[in-house]
């Protein structure tokens with residue numbers, strides 16, 4: 113269970129990006145976070161990835177307060193939280209395999225186990241045949257799939273994705289979202305920031321709506337028409 117309790121975030125020198133946000137996400141749920149540009153979607157996800165810290169309020173996951181995690185504990189936390197970005201942030205001079213392997217190298221997983229897990233992750237995203245290729249030789253949708261494989265390779269409890277389909281055509285975007293739904297089906301909690309309303313509606317999952325940093329609507333999956 114993820115719990116946001118009266119969470120606010122003010123960037124240095126900026127205005128309040130998130131204001132008194134309270135909500136819960138049960139384990140194994142998939143939810144979208146939507147809202148206008150600047151509404152605070154990325155900020156919300158960054159707080160969960162410990163890329164940013166709240167100015168006020170508290171966030172916890174499975175009863176553990178994130179504020180208790182110090183800088184030295186952040187790498188360990190990041191192995192529990194897989195992150196996918198719009199621009200995928202792949203290392204372009206490393207093979208697909210090496211990119212996906214990276215979180216396991218950082219996590220000091222033994223080599224044979226790494227290879228097994230990397231291949232399992234690549235198989236899940238349908239890219240097993242591409243492991244020796246460089247990302248530049250792949251299409252935009254395939255590159256995003258490599259980013260997803262990297263995010264799930266350490267078997268995170270939570271998967272967060274910030275506009276993961278922003279650069280993709282509608283068909284590819286739908287395929288990527290379906291992939292996220294598959295991870296939810298095997299028990300991963302999934303949070304996706306997106307402003308693509310038609311796509312969100314098709315997915316029929318919970319939708320959290322932000323407006324100027326405030327939570328203005330929270331629709332259960334069955335309320336999404």
Ligand SMILES: Nc1ncnc2c1ncn2[C@@H]1O[C@H](COP(=O)(O)OP(=O)(O)OP(=O)(O)O)[C@@H](O)[C@H]1O
Pocket residue numbers: 123124126127128129147148149150151152153154155156307
């Ligand atoms: N590092 C930062 N320093 C100062 N202000 C920031 C920083 N990051 C974001 N902001 C501001 O915080 C607000 C929320 O930004 P955020 O990126 O979370 O919104 P968003 O909903 O993800 O927007 P978009 O859809 O455009 O990515 C915006 O007003 C933005 O300008």
